[in-house]
Amino acid sequence: MVLANAVKRDEKVRPLLQVENLTKVFGGGRNEVVAVDDISFAIAPGEIVSLLGESGSGKTTTARMILRLSRPTKGRILYEGKDINEMKGIDYWRRAQTIFQDPFSSFNSFYSVHSFLGKAFRLADNDFSEDERRALMEKAMEDVGLNASELLFKRPHELSGGQRQRLMIARALLIGPELLVADEPTSMIDASSRVGILNMLMDLSRKHGMTIMFITHDIGLAYYTSDRLLIMNEGRIVEEGSAEEVVERPTNAYTKRLLADIPTLRRKWDT
Amino acid sequence: MKNLLKAQDLRAYYRLVDGTEIKAVDGVTLELRPNEVLGIAGESGCGKSTLAAVMSLTHNPPLRVVDGHVAANGSNLLTMPPEQVRREIKGRHISVVPQGAMNALNPTQRVRNFAIDMLQEHFPEMTKAQAIDLARARIEELSLPVRVLDSYPHELSGGMKQRTIIVLSTLLDPKVLIADEPTSALDVTSQKIVIKLLLALLGEGIITSIAFITHELPLLRQVADRIAIMYAGKLVEVGSMDEIIFSPEHPYTRALMGSMLVPEKHIREQRIEAIPGVPPDLKDLPIGCRFHPRCQKRLPVCSQEEPPAKIVGDRTTWCWLMQ
Ligand SMILES: Nc1ncnc2c1ncn2[C@@H]1O[C@H](COP(=O)(O)OP(=O)(O)O)[C@@H](O)[C@H]1O
Ligand SMILES: Nc1ncnc2c1ncn2[C@@H]1O[C@H](COP(=O)(O)OP(=O)(O)O)[C@@H](O)[C@H]1O
Ligand code: SF4
Ligand SMILES: [Mg+2]
Ligand SMILES: [Mg+2]
Numbered sequence: 001m002v003l004a005n006a007v008k009r010d011e012k013v014r015p016l017l018q019v020e021n022l023t024k025v026f027g028g029g030r031n032e033v034v035a036v037d038d039i040s041f042a043i044a045p046g047e048i049v050s051l052l053g054e055s056g057s058g059k060t061t062t063a064r065m066i067l068r069l070s071r072p073t074k075g076r077i078l079y080e081g082k083d084i085n086e087m088k089g090i091d092y093w094r095r096a097q098t099i100f101q102d103p104f105s106s107f108n109s110f111y112s113v114h115s116f117l118g119k120a121f122r123l124a125d126n127d128f129s130e131d132e133r134r135a136l137m138e139k140a141m142e143d144v145g146l147n148a149s150e151l152l153f154k155r156p157h158e159l160s161g162g163q164r165q166r167l168m169i170a171r172a173l174l175i176g177p178e179l180l181v182a183d184e185p186t187s188m189i190d191a192s193s194r195v196g197i198l199n200m201l202m203d204l205s206r207k208h209g210m211t212i213m214f215i216t217h218d219i220g221l222a223y224y225t226s227d228r229l230l231i232m233n234e235g236r237i238v239e240e241g242s243a244e245e246v247v248e249r250p251t252n253a254y255t256k257r258l259l260a261d262i263p264t265l266r267r268k269w270d271t
Numbered sequence: 272m273k274n275l276l277k278a279q280d281l282r283a284y285y286r287l288v289d290g291t292e293i294k295a296v297d298g299v300t301l302e303l304r305p306n307e308v309l310g311i312a313g314e315s316g317c318g319k320s321t322l323a324a325v326m327s328l329t330h331n332p333p334l335r336v337v338d339g340h341v342a343a344n345g346s347n348l349l350t351m352p353p354e355q356v357r358r359e360i361k362g363r364h365i366s367v368v369p370q371g372a373m374n375a376l377n378p379t380q381r382v383r384n385f386a387i388d389m390l391q392e393h394f395p396e397m398t399k400a401q402a403i404d405l406a407r408a409r410i411e412e413l414s415l416p417v418r419v420l421d422s423y424p425h426e427l428s429g430g431m432k433q434r435t436i437i438v439l440s441t442l443l444d445p446k447v448l449i450a451d452e453p454t455s456a457l458d459v460t461s462q463k464i465v466i467k468l469l470l471a472l473l474g475e476g477i478i479t480s481i482a483f484i485t486h487e488l489p490l491l492r493q494v495a496d497r498i499a500i501m502y503a504g505k506l507v508e509v510g511s512m513d514e515i516i517f518s519p520e521h522p523y524t525r526a527l528m529g530s531m532l533v534p535e536k537h538i539r540e541q542r543i544e545a546i547p548g549v550p551p552d553l554k555d556l557p558i559g560c561r562f563h564p565r566c567q568k569r570l571p572v573c574s575q576e577e578p579p580a581k582i583v584g585d586r587t588t589w590c591w592l593m594q
Contacts, residue, residue: 054458054459054460055458145548145549162315190314190315190486191314191486191488191527191530191531191532192314192526192527192530192545192546193545193546193549194530194532194545195530195532195543195544195545196544196545196546196547197545198532199542199543199544199545217458218532219534220531220532220533220534220538221532222534223532223534223538223539224532224538224539224543243539244539247534248536257460258459258460259534261459261460261462261463262459262489262533262534263459263462263463263487263489263490263492263493263533264489264492264533264534264535265488265489265492265516265528265531265533265535266535268492268493269463269466269493
């Protein structure tokens, strides 16, 4: 088991995050889209959970609500029992951070890497000297496989997609949140390096108890990293269970089909 | 030189205005055989699309072929007059579905115009109605809905757009189809449907062989007969699907295979390790084996001289360990 010592779901452990009857409707009338349709789940502290589904299933919409970037149409989200939409934004974002799906849209092209990472310190409790900040930034960059001396003063358009995605992860490491919501965090990073980034996030979870919610369409990623999987289809959670249960013994028809269609190495499709 | 399609010692570089050269394809010899799906795999930026462009004669400046040739039916296509290439080769002998083709369809035109343009390019005397009839017949033969011809691109799902492009690109029954990442960015279910279509084109005898380019090895396990692994502008290992997937020999192929995250039990039973470092800059390549800065098995010679090809049976490997 990869995550032998991760905190397991336990009646006595209060959930870190609780999602209750969460619903999001876009538009109205004929253009109404129910992107998220009455979903409920809980995540325990230190757990790694994947919200897994194909594109358009409502994953990013769910993540945005959990990150307080969008308001639920119905339902609520509790963080340690408190409704996140009733907390102060800065207090919440100190504790819950994200790695976005699309690193292109999450950078302002006028900022250098240095000023982008520097902004993370606004969320920090401590006052760091400029030298301390610089050292922490360089450490975080090296941790995600970025060459700090070469890249620190570059601008986003001078970086590759993979480098920008690593930078998002470096920023999350600097902030050190309790909850990390990672929406397709490695979609621009090649296979040979992807697993290195994932190992790093899993190590952080193990060492510091960081709770991670991966938002992904990548079943391999979800299965490798996660204690528990939530399978999403057309705005609903259709199956939930431990990674082993869901992948090895799926019960829902949609999950079964998804797993049958995934190309793997051992098994050949019947085409 | 009686080949279906073969690249021989091919070097194709991007020459930028400031004089720098990006050696995206740097000495590639690779043959596509009759009745096969040849998978070409490697990480992004290793030169797969560049190789596809040159082998389909669709390359444009700043990409230039600096050495080698592309052979088909005994001729070097690179020295053939462009008019002859357009008339006899493109669409007829070789068709290509470029990477991202489904997002490059003209959004203001119905899909049928793509077919009309394609056919009239080769048969200027053909009427629009005749072109549409031909396209419709083929679409029916391959069990796609005929309505796609009257649709605008945005009205079709990604998978349907990609299937339509593949069908229309092979209307002239080319021998070879080069498909560059045809399933990337599609959901797993659409991926499978696109692959079924490609296999149907082979099964119906509409095309003879496919070069299938992807960065996803598990997909190649499903469809490829042979696989070529590319790294930093060069091939590192070419062999049968079984050899490459189940008993890779080149340290890069082994590491790449070992880093695959597939939903299979073994990946939860141990920690999967990444390959340390990143691929080299194609403007500033390491001397010797291009993988040596990241290779756990490197020998002293690896940082001095490029490894030569070693052929054993149907497998070719470029690694000093095999010498
Ligand atoms: N801002 C928006 N306005 C209207 N519809 C939206 C908006 N954002 C998402 N949607 C729709 O909601 C559904 C779910 O989208 P999304 O949450 O992005 O899915 P996923 O992340 O699983 O791909 C889709 O049908 C999408 O088109
Ligand atoms: N039009 C171009 N001008 C300059 N460099 C290019 C161009 N297209 C691709 N390249 C470079 O050539 C190399 C190989 O690219 P490509 O063939 O697209 O790789 P792949 O398809 O394997 O991802 C990369 O370093 C890429 O940045
Ligand atoms: S030639 Fe040397 S450095 Fe290159 S892959 Fe083989 S052992 Fe490694
Ligand atoms: Mg999304
Ligand atoms: Mg490409």
